[in-house]
Amino acid sequence: MNAPLDAGTTLAGSTLVGPVLRVSDLVKSYGGPTILNGVSFEAYAGVSLAVIGANGSGKSTLLKCLIRLTDPTSGRIEILGHEVISLASRALRRFRSRIGVVWQKHNLVPRLSALSNVLHGVQSRLSGPRSWWQWAATDAVRAEALACLARVGLDDKALQRVDSLSGGQQQRVAIARMLMQRPEIILADEPDASLDPQSGEDVMRLLSDLARQDGLTLIVISHRLEHTLQFSDRIIGLAGGLITMDVATQQADPIKLRRFFDKPTE
Amino acid sequence: MTPSLARSAPPPRFQHRSLAEYVGIIVVLALVITSVVNTAPPLDTLQRGAARLFAPSGFLMQMFPPDFTHVDRIFWKLLETLQMAVAGAALGLICAVPFAILATDRLSPHPLIKTAARGCIAFFRTVPDLVWAIFFIIVVGLGPAAGVLALMIDKIGFAGRFFAEAMEEADTGPQDALRAIGASRMGIIFSAVFPACLPSFTATSLFALEKSVRGSAALGLVGAGGIGVDLKVAFDLFNYDEALTIILMMLILVVGVEQGSSWIRRKLI
Known part of the structure; x- marks a missing residue:
């Protein structure tokens, strides 16, 4: 603490x-x-x-x-x-x-990959098609998104659709998206x-x-009381x-x- | 009757209706009856028509066997019809997207713009494609260009409505999450809305193509290009056997496109 x-x-x-x-x-x-x-x-x-x-x-x-x-x-x-x-x-x-926000419901786009969802976080800093789709993103942005996924321990799931991940993993992807925002x-x-x-x-x-x-x-x-006491x-x-x-x-x-x-x- | 039996008795078959309901029923019945009497063919007319149709030298007999002499020419006109349908559907679907965005509650920049966009979509959808074809023949002249424009406008009305409905129904969570980080409206649309709506957009687009193919065959009847022109000429010149060939080839085209789009829908969605 x-x-x-x-x-x-x-x-x-x-x-x-x-x-x-x-x-x-x-x-x-x-x-x-x-x-x-x-x-x-x-x-x-x-x-x-x-x-x-x-x-x-x-x-x-x-x-x-x-x-x-x-x-x-x-x-x-x-x-x-x-x-x-x-x-x-x-x-x-x-x-x-x-301001980075993590929601109760992860609010990811289910049909897209984890990497695409994380990359959306860059829209806080960049606009235009290069921040909309991972295939259009620059190498630097893709690398940063992958690094954010690595920080939450999901770089090996980068190209998996998020709706195929567990609830905990989806929340981790949402956190990686928030990190991508550099809040x-x-x-x-x-x-x-x-x-x-x-x-x-x-x-x-x-x-x-x-x-x-x-x-x-x-x-x-x-x-959750135990989390309140443990993490604040x-x-x-x-x-x-x-x-x-x-x-x-x-x-x-x-x-x-x-x-x-x-x-x-x- | 004992109280327990009274509780288990079935409800009455007919409920008491109010005077307004009776008046409503009478008005509807009157509308149906006067419509049938004034417009439906009388029985003797039907009988005479059937006799003409099935007579030894009648219309149906003259259609058989179909005349395949000009099948190559019909094939190329059919290809032009398909091209008209594809071009009209593609242009209409592309144009329908911005109309649909502007017609959506959450994505439209202003309520007045939303109302105007919805009005345009409703207008495009309400006017039949044959009327649009006549309008565009006046604008750009006879030929496939008028047909493509008519199909395009018709598809904006058709797809615009379904695209807008799909976007209204899309999960708002991902959109709110992007809005919360300061994403632009376009960013939200392309990153969160379109991916969520992709299955619905795909299905609507394929239905639009099918509708376009069916519509394009008829547009030639008013001079807007495609196989419809040849069909009209064949009927005008009493070449019913050639007309049957055209109808059969149109049937193959429409069924082929419908089967193809069903297969794509199954694979993609």
Whole structure:
């Protein structure tokens, strides 16, 4: 586990001082019930932050708000120096290209090979046909995509269709695609949720190791208590649209944490 | 009747209908009956027609045996028909893709553009290809060029609708994942949407080719090139035996294309 970092710490790979992410009074309502009701927190470079909460507590909505896949009702979001809520279309695309996202469902294109799917990650930096199809990509891009697959241990499956891979392997391909993006922050929405316990732990360990190796901030929405304790430096708990707990993992009380999960995970 | 028997009794065969339902049924029946009375051939006309058809010197007897004297010329015209069909289908399918993208909820840049694209597709599909052929004969003159243009417009209407439906139904997860990393609209379309829609696109394209082949044979009847011109001339000159040869060769072409496309569909999808 990483040692928790203080505000202002600068890690290798990051030139930023102070929080890389700051959320202030974030409110999100879908017309009816208010999902997020004044959420505020910060995240610092190189820290692994777990967001926990029961189903419907607004974890996924929070993540979508961070990259404006859904527009917040009010509040402020500052990430990597961007005032996210006020970004116009083109600037929003440039901002998103700096944020890697790993989804609960891997969201790969099933008919394509692992290499093609990983190569799609380069679309955060390049546009045009050379970033659309692996047969049209430059040698350098193909080599980088293969290297990303090697980092997740799947370079030998590069040309296999992803729908022929296991769930854990598909999630690893999704992580390789995220690496291809060269992100500065990683957001992960329950990346272990649809996997068996062993595959889930492998994926979480891989994600945590990669973030640590590259000095990246990792924000994980987590639904497994053991993974939360094992792979995070700090834990925030969402309940009733508010952050009701913010604690360093080393000081976290598992009994109190368990209240944020819908059912026992051990 | 005991309560238990009452519970197990079958439901009534006919439910009580409202006055509006009765009026609806009467209107539909009236429409069907007046349509048949006003347009369907009376029985005596059918009888006279059948007598003419099967008479010793009648139409059917004059068709047999088929006349294969000009089979080589018919073959080349049939090849031209196939080329018209392939060209019309190919151009139509290529043009249908941007129309379909613009007509799709998630991919269209603006609701007004989406509405306009859907309107165009519906218009192209609604007007029959023979009408398009007459229109293009006026524009580019008699010959296969008018036929190709007519088939192209018809295929934009046909394939545009099915392409758009396939793109609407494609899994949105991969598209959202690429949108989340800042991929461009074109990048999302080519990387996530098209690969997901490939089986559906392939099936629609092959059906479009089959439809195009069948349509191209008829377009010549109005002067838009292909074997239809020869078929019309054969009928006009009462060369029914040659007309039968043309019909048989058209049948071989259409069945051949349908079998070929079925085989490709099985292999690819």
